[in-house]
Amino acid sequence: MDFKLKIMNIYIHTFGCKLNKYESERLSHELKSLGFNITTLNESDAVAINTCTVTKDSDTKLKLYLEKLEKDKPIFLIGCYVSKKDSENNDLIKSKNIFPITNDEKENASKIIYENLIKTKIDNTKKSNLFFPQDQSRAFIKIQDGCSVFCSYCIVSHVRGKNKNINPNELYKAIEDASKNNYKEIVLTGLNLGSYNFESTTFSSLIENAMETSAKFGVRLRLSSIEPIYFDEKLIKLFNNKNNKVLAPHVHIPLQSGSDKILKLMNRRYDSTFFHNIVENIYKENEDISITTDVMVGFPNESESDFLDTYNVCEKSRFLKMHIFKYSKREGTKAYSMDNQIGIRQKTKRAISLNTLNSSLEEIKYKSFLGKNLDIIIESVCGENIYEGTSGEYLKVRLHSEEQLNKKMLTEVVAEKYDKRIILAKQIKK
Numbered sequence: 001m002d003f004k005l006k007i008m009n010i011y012i013h014t015f016g017c018k019l020n021k022y023e024s025e026r027l028s029h030e031l032k033s034l035g036f037n038i039t040t041l042n043e044s045d046a047v048a049i050n051t052c053t054v055t056k057d058s059d060t061k062l063k064l065y066l067e068k069l070e071k072d073k074p075i076f077l078i079g080c081y082v083s084k085k086d087s088e089n090n091d092l093i094k095s096k097n098i099f100p101i102t103n104d105e106k107e108n109a110s111k112i113i114y115e116n117l118i119k120t121k122i123d124n125t126k127k128s129n130l131f132f133p134q135d136q137s138r139a140f141i142k143i144q145d146g147c148s149v150f151c152s153y154c155i156v157s158h159v160r161g162k163n164k165n166i167n168p169n170e171l172y173k174a175i176e177d178a179s180k181n182n183y184k185e186i187v188l189t190g191l192n193l194g195s196y197n198f199e200s201t202t203f204s205s206l207i208e209n210a211m212e213t214s215a216k217f218g219v220r221l222r223l224s225s226i227e228p229i230y231f232d233e234k235l236i237k238l239f240n241n242k243n244n245k246v247l248a249p250h251v252h253i254p255l256q257s258g259s260d261k262i263l264k265l266m267n268r269r270y271d272s273t274f275f276h277n278i279v280e281n282i283y284k285e286n287e288d289i290s291i292t293t294d295v296m297v298g299f300p301n302e303s304e305s306d307f308l309d310t311y312n313v314c315e316k317s318r319f320l321k322m323h324i325f326k327y328s329k330r331e332g333t334k335a336y337s338m339d340n341q342i343g344i345r346q347k348t349k350r351a352i353s354l355n356t357l358n359s360s361l362e363e364i365k366y367k368s369f370l371g372k373n374l375d376i377i378i379e380s381v382c383g384e385n386i387y388e389g390t391s392g393e394y395l396k397v398r399l400h401s402e403e404q405l406n407k408k409m410l411t412e413v414v415a416e417k418y419d420k421r422i423i424l425a426k427q428i429k430k
């Protein structure tokens, strides 16, 4: 089919993780600068889908989604799903009006889309900026891609390829640019963020330097997920410093399981004591820091007592939030052929039990902030003199203020009333 049309309306749909979300923001930004309109699905002439293949469910969701799309629209399937080499996805690619763009080509996705739709070559020598907005106040910066850990349940490290890291100077420049564009928070992101390493710059020294740059430009720095194996003393110290106003006092550390037997089967390369020590060392100087996590239930061979170990580690870790997943078999991974797969009923029971724990831990954490000062970035106005935002600790905060607040400002407030997941707060009068 010939798309030599003036196709300039495109819809971008994103499946999967935060990194995909970031990459879609970047794609949108680049397509806009090439003259495209980013529209709703109905108004679009073409569709770009950033795919995910982390679970079997993700594949099913994608297939169902594709079935609903108009058959004569060009569809660009980008990323993890089309980077797998199985016949199933090849059939899908053949049977639809689809242009696959694999992870290796992802950096050039906007160029490939443009050239396919407009049928004109473009010069891509000028690289785009590194930062891309998540919302009006917050921008992402991707500093790393790829993963060489190969957890036994994970297909992502197979489809994303080896580690790629940006030059630290690019990050410092991007922080400066983001601040000039009025962003008040930078979220550093990557597929396996903590594995960052560029020449002699380790992850913790990069963060230390990035904090200096952020302080200079008045931006808050937030780190997305960091695997336990990448915590060194230096990184823990950066979180320990109570006077630091730059690094958000929030860290996401995926636990996955609290059972040493299961962690070994998962090839996670740490045990529950190692995880517990990181958590306690982070809380040691600052109990107000928030820790969030990912937990997987029903991994092959997970007995009731293994699950109880997980439950206990979660309870002891006093998480603000747990993302709870039920294990699902993924072809191409080591865990796929493991014996003793766990039935769906057992998995669901365990997930429900952790969800209940999650709600009570969340409530305890939120209530612990009553009467304390919080630094909040305002994200939206939701009524007269009522604003919503996120604190450095990652609490969702509703703020009552008689003053007209600049939507993007960092504001210091005192938390005053707990209401479900929202801490109501009032602004401190100086």
Ligand code: SF4
Pocket (backbone or CB within 6 Å): 147, 148, 149, 150, 151, 154, 155, 156, 157, 191, 192, 227
């Ligand atoms: S650390 Fe493990 S779960 Fe995370 S991307 Fe790498 S292999 Fe997958």
